[in-house]
Amino acid sequence: xxxxxxxxxxxxxxxxxxxxxxxxxxxxxxxxxxxxxxxxxxxxxxxxxxxxxxxxxxxxxxxxxxxxxxxxxxxxxxxxxxxxxxxxxxxxxxxxxxxxxxxxxxxxxxxxxxxxxxxxxxxxxxxxxxxxxxxxxxxxxxxxxxxxxxxxxxxxxxxxxxxxxxxxxxxxxxxxxxxxxxxxxxxxxxxxxxxxxxxxxxxxxxxxxxxxxxxxxxxxxxxxxxxxxxxxxxxxxxxxxxxxxxxxxxxxxxxxxxxxxxxxxxxxxxxxxxxxxxxx
Numbered sequence: 001x002x003x004x005x006x007x008x009x010x011x012x013x014x015x016x017x018x019x020x021x022x023x024x025x026x027x028x029x030x031x032x033x034x035x036x037x038x039x040x041x042x043x044x045x046x047x048x049x050x051x052x053x054x055x056x057x058x059x060x061x062x063x064x065x066x067x068x069x070x071x072x073x074x075x076x077x078x079x080x081x082x083x084x085x086x087x088x089x090x091x092x093x094x095x096x097x098x099x100x101x102x103x104x105x106x107x108x109x110x111x112x113x114x115x116x117x118x119x120x121x122x123x124x125x126x127x128x129x130x131x132x133x134x135x136x137x138x139x140x141x142x143x144x145x146x147x148x149x150x151x152x153x154x155x156x157x158x159x160x161x162x163x164x165x166x167x168x169x170x171x172x173x174x175x176x177x178x179x180x181x182x183x184x185x186x187x188x189x190x191x192x193x194x195x196x197x198x199x200x201x202x203x204x205x206x207x208x209x210x211x212x213x214x215x216x217x218x219x220x221x222x223x224x225x226x227x228x229x230x231x232x233x234x235x236x237x238x239x240x241x242x243x244x245x246x247x248x249x250x251x252x253x254x255x256x257x258x259x260x261x262x263x264x265x266x267x268x269x270x271x272x273x274x275x276x277x278x279x280x
Contacts, residue, residue: 047079051100085109092202117143117179146212151181162204184214198225205234230266
């Protein structure tokens with residue numbers, strides 16, 4: 001019965017009918033009640049690692065699963081590269097889709113440092129850390145950028161929040177919240193954060209500011225792997241995907257992959273060649 005309900009819920013026709021009849025909210029509550037455990041959580045397994053999340057809306061399990069599928073290349077390379085004891089910076093952590101499973105890989109000796117400026121997402125991220133019994137994830141409710149300043153996070157329906165306003169959006173929109181933005185290198189120094197072995201960035205158009213703010217951290221020899229989602233349409237005037245690639249190369253990284261994903265974004269995966277790699 002549960003399997004049947006899930007298949008029906010994911011059918012486009014069923015969703016449209018529920019909206020047309022004004023029953024979406026009722027349908028969603030019944031779906032959660034009938035298909036989720038009593039605590040409202042669900043599990044996803046990626047690379048043999050299970051991560052659990054709370055479902056607040058009926059569509060969230062599928063949305064999180066689709067998000068992970070869209071970023072499967074990032075997840076695969078990070079799961080393969082990270083080892084116990086490593087440190088990961090998860091910039092734009094959202095609900096912890098990357099932070100949760102990767103924290104299980106780096107183990108108690110390692111650490112995941114998550115940055116998420118959205119207050120609601122940050123609260124849920126913390127609840128997911130507790131749900132998964134993790135003690136090695138440190139959360140900062142801040143956005144990273146190239147300067148310490150106040151910012152405005154724009155939210156459009158179910159779309160991912162962004163510090164970059166979308167075309168046609170208003171700075172006075174009620175779908176925004178004031179957030180704190182800090183320079184990454186300043187925070188690393190001020191909070192005595194460890195240099196990460198890997199950095200994952202998904203900030204919906206704000207990636208160039210994040211990278212510039214982490215310039216010293218990225219240039220450090222211990223920082224060896226970068227996974228950065230690039231949104232060319234939302235970048236500042238004069239900044240292109242090629243600008244970002246050249247910036248990353250100037251910090252000692254060599255691109256391993258730079259390919260379109262979803263038609264409106266690029267996935268950049270870059271790493272540094274270690275001395276022991278060249279020796280072999």
